[in-house]
Amino acid sequence: MDKGKGSSGSRVIAIALNGGAKSKYIVRWAIEKFIPEGNVAFKLFHVFPKITGVPTPMGNLIPLPQVRDDVAVAYKKEIEWQRTEMIMPFQRLLNSKKVQAELVLIESEDVAIGIATEITRHGIKELVIGASSNGLFARRVKGQLLSxxxxxxxxxxxxxxxVSKGKLEALRPSNTNMETNGNIVEHESTATNSTNSSSRYTNSTFDPGSTYSESPSSSPIGSLKHPDSLSCVKNGYNNSGISSAELASFQSANTRNVDDASISYVGTLTSQRSTFKTVEADTESWITDQASTRISSSCCGQASASRSLPASSVTQGNVNLELEKMRIELRHIRGMYSIAQNEAIDATRRLGDLSKLRNEEAMKLKEINEKEEKAKELAKVEKEKFEAAKREADYARERAHREVMQRREAEHKAARDVKEREKLKNVLGEPVYNYQKFSWEEIVSATNSFDEELKIGEGSYGSVYKCKLHYSTVAIKVLHSKEGAESKQFHQELEILSKIRHPHLLLLLGACPEQGCLVYEYMENGSLEDRLLRKNDSPPIPWYERFRIAWEVASALAFLHNNKPKAIIHRDLKPANILLDQNLVSKIGDAGLCTMLNVDPSSLSTLTLYKDTSPVGTLCYIDPEYQRTGLISMKADVYALGMVILQLLTAKPAVGITHVVEDAIKGGRLMQILDKNAGRWPLRETAEMALLGIQCAELRRKDRPDLKNILPILERMKDIAEKARNLVAMILVAPPSHFICPILKDIMDDPCVASDGYTYDRRAIEMWLKDNDTSPTTDFPLSNKNLIPNHTLSYAITEWKSKRRIRNATKWSLYSSQSLLCN
Structure with a gap:
């Protein structure tokens, strides 16, 4: 492949870039200049200094020999990548024009030598560099521009x-073009055709004796001289052997041409466009005459010197170059005239804008003066207002100072009261109840991974499991989701039940706050609702136990209402939230909807409305006025207590129960609606209890009695119930536990001892041994199936049964007589 040719025989153009924003003008000029000329390829040169060291974060530079090889290689690759990324946009710009472009990174301390070496190695015949005011090639090296x-x-x-700012600033032709006739002319004419504006080229003056320099004080034409092209021409004369007289004649002609061009340039700045065209035509004709004169004189000189010096080709090339230079000067003069004309138009337009702006500013000044007068008058009025406001502010400041002093005194007094109260609490030793924290692993293990067989209840917020935890039977309430652990109800129930204790409030044993789990004591007989409605075929509750339960619930509510320092209202009292232990002792649970009053309950004896809340609770148990207005009071729990009392008497659902009981009392049918499973109700006490329940369930809160009036009545009913329960206990004495068969759970008729050491009823153990070889009590294998009669236990059972019959007959007569007295 020939040097200066691309891979496909295309013409190679080298573009030297500094990587800045100004480089895009050089690339665009090259695109407009060379792409229309035919098949071309580009090489983008970028010179960067040699890497002699690796910088540190502290700003120091470590010499390259002192750095590890891998670090040095990595740093060089990083620098090369950065340079490539800097030039890559220009390559993409050329590729978008469907032109081949290659990046060439040159590592050299001298930019000029690096570019010249690369051009020589590749044999590139055309180079484009920049000369912008702030570019790389605008730097000065020993007084000369880098370009x-x-x-x-x-x-x-x-x-x-x-090239500077997208225009040709100067041109240095090659020696090859100078030695060939017409090459420079064709090249420049091509450049002229490839650009649409003649202002893209800047004039260069042909002066064989001049050196490369720029003088800011010189004329526009003289300042655009290109020394390289001139020096090439000078060298061409000297090498061709032209005489010094011919050279001096040639220089004088060129000097006259420069003066004429300068004069015509100055004339165009002051004359009209037609005058400029005349000067332009005269200049072109003068250039043509000069060219023909030089050609003829050159030919004569060639004929006279043909014997001694064959230099006709050199002379013809210089003449063509001079013609091309003159054409460039003419185009530059045209561009300068166009620029001057545009500047004159812009100056006229700016003058008109300034005049218009001056008039507007004068109008604004007049308006400002008028506003200033008004502002002075307004300032006078405002000053008077300010004086009056200042006097008021001084008075308000004095009054505020007095109030601040009074407040500080009150705060000091309150702080002293708080300290004294804390001292009293410490002296009295007020207990602080906390709960035991259980881990989630303990909860999962105790519930056997929440086995469905251990579930004893499920509500809208969670499920309840019966299990063993720390060797105690407990009930664990687990919320449905972890979000429930962050709910207000969960934290409120945890806070209230962990700080208060009462015999008839459900005992909180512990909790797992992270997962929303509460651990309560286990209540064997479930909820009051299940027992009243006889779910799971549970035995009925006797009437005397119901009287006692009503008093226990009322006493627990009174404890909550009189809690200090804040009274507590339950807001969700109902039979489902009243639990019964193995002795039918009632306890109120589910304190999640409780609300606390921020005042001392002892100071609210005459008030009824305490707090405005969103109505919550269960339908049929919510206070109607609370549901309608949102105003909560202690009478809301009294309404729910009345509904519970009526359900204890009738064991009927809460819907419409007040109307049913009230109609029965008016019609004398109260005994007909009472729960028959509760036994023989005492008529007088039952009627009094029913009237109390209806009074508590009145629609208006002012018609309901206070708890302090309800408790004495229920306590009297409880005393009557305890006497009746004692009589029944005397009649129904439970047998000793060793009289009970482990299989039948009843008193044995024919006790016998099995090989496991336990005593069973003979009939029950024989039926067991037919199908099993293990003990029904220990579940271990039996050594044999022999049965030994237990005559001692059999005699004791027979004697106990006979005594019980006699005792029951006596006590039953006493119970019947007392019941008749009650009725």
Whole structure:
């Protein structure tokens, strides 16, 4: 492949870039200049200094020999990647034009030498560099611009284009073009056709004796001289052997051309467009005459010197170059005229804008003066208002100071009271109840991973499991979701039940707050609702136990209402939330909907309305006025207590129960609606209890009695119930536990001892041994199936039964007579 040609025989153009934003103008100029000319390829040169060290975070530089090889290689690759990314947008711009473009990174301390070396190695014949005011090639190296140094160092076979702001600033042709007739002319005419505006090229003056320099004080034409091209022409004369007289004649002609061009340039700045066209036509004709004169004189000189010096080709090339330079100067003059004309138009337009702006500013000044007068008058009025407000503020400040002093005194007094109260609490030793914390693993293990067989209840918020925890039978309430552990009801129930204790409030043993689990004491007989409605075929509750339960519930409510320092209202009292232990002792549970009053209950004896809340609770047990207005009071729990009393008497659902009982009392049918499973109700006490329940369930809270009036009545009913229960206990004495068969759970008729050492009823153990070989008590294998009669136990059972019959007959007569007295 020939040097200066691409891989497909295309013409190679080198573009030297500094990676800045100004480089895009160089690339765009190259695209407009060379792509229309035919098959071309580009090489993008970027020079960066040699890497001599690796920087540290502290700003120091470690020499490259002192750095590990892998670190040095990585740093070099990083720098190369950064440089490549800097030039990559220009490559993509060329590729978008469907032109081949190659990135060439040059590592050299001298930019000019690095570019010249790369051009020589690849044999590139055309180079484009930039000369913007703030670019890399605008730097000065020993007083010269870097673009000039690159032009000097570039090989002579390479044509150098210097571009500034997207326009051709200077041109240094190659020696090859100078030695061939017409090459420079064709090249420049092509550049002229490829650009739409003649202002893209900047004038260069042909002066064989000049050196490369720029003088800011010189004329516009003189300041655009390109020394490289001139020096090439000078060298061409010297090498061709032209005489010094011819060279001096040629220089004088060129000097006259420069003066004429300068004069015509100054004239265009002051004359009209038609005058400029006349000057332009005269200049072109003058250029043509000069060219023909030089050609003829060159030919004569060639004929006279043909014997001694064959230099016709060199002379013809210089003449063509001079013609091309003159054309460039003419195009530059046209561009300068167009710029001057545009600047004159812009100046006229700006003058009109300034005049308009001046008028507007004058109007604004007049308005400002008028506003200033009004502002002075307004300021006078405001000053008077300020004086009055200042006097008021001084008075308010004094009054506020007095109030602050009074408040500070009150705060000091309150702080002293708090300290004294705390001292009293410490002296009295007020107990602080806490709960035991259980881990989630303990809860899961105790419930056997929440086995369904251990579930004893389920509500809207969670499920209840019966299990063993720390060798005690407990009831564990587990919320349905972890979000429930963050709910207000969960934390409120945990706070209330962990701080208060009462015999008839459900005992909180512990909790797992993270997972929303509460551990209560286990209540063997379940809820009051289940026992009243006889769910799971549970035995009925006798009437005397119901009287006692009513008093226990009322006493627990009175304890909550009189809690200090804040009274507590349950808000969800109902039979489902009243639990019964193995002795039918009642306890109120589910304190999640409780609300606390921020005042001392002892100071509210005459008030009824305490707090405004959102109505919560269970339908039929909610206070109607609370449900309607949202105003909660202690009478809300009294209404629910009345509903519970009526259900204890009738064992009927809560819907419409007040109407049913009231109609029965009016019609004398009270005994007909009472629960028959509770035994023989005492008529007078039962009627009094029913009237109390109806009074508590009145629709208006002011018609309901207070708990302090209800408790004495229920306590009297409880005393009557205890006497009746004692009489029944005397009649129904439970047999000793060793009289009970482990299989039948009843008194044995024919006791006998099995091989496991336990005593069973003969009939029951024989039926067991037919199908099993293990003990019904220990579940271990039996050594044999022999049965030994227990005559001693059999005699004791027979004697106990006979005594019980006699005792029961005597006590039953006493019970019947007392019942008749009650009725």
């Amino acid at each position: 000039s140094v690159v032009s000097d160092c570039a090989p002579k076979f390479c044509t150098v284009y210097v």
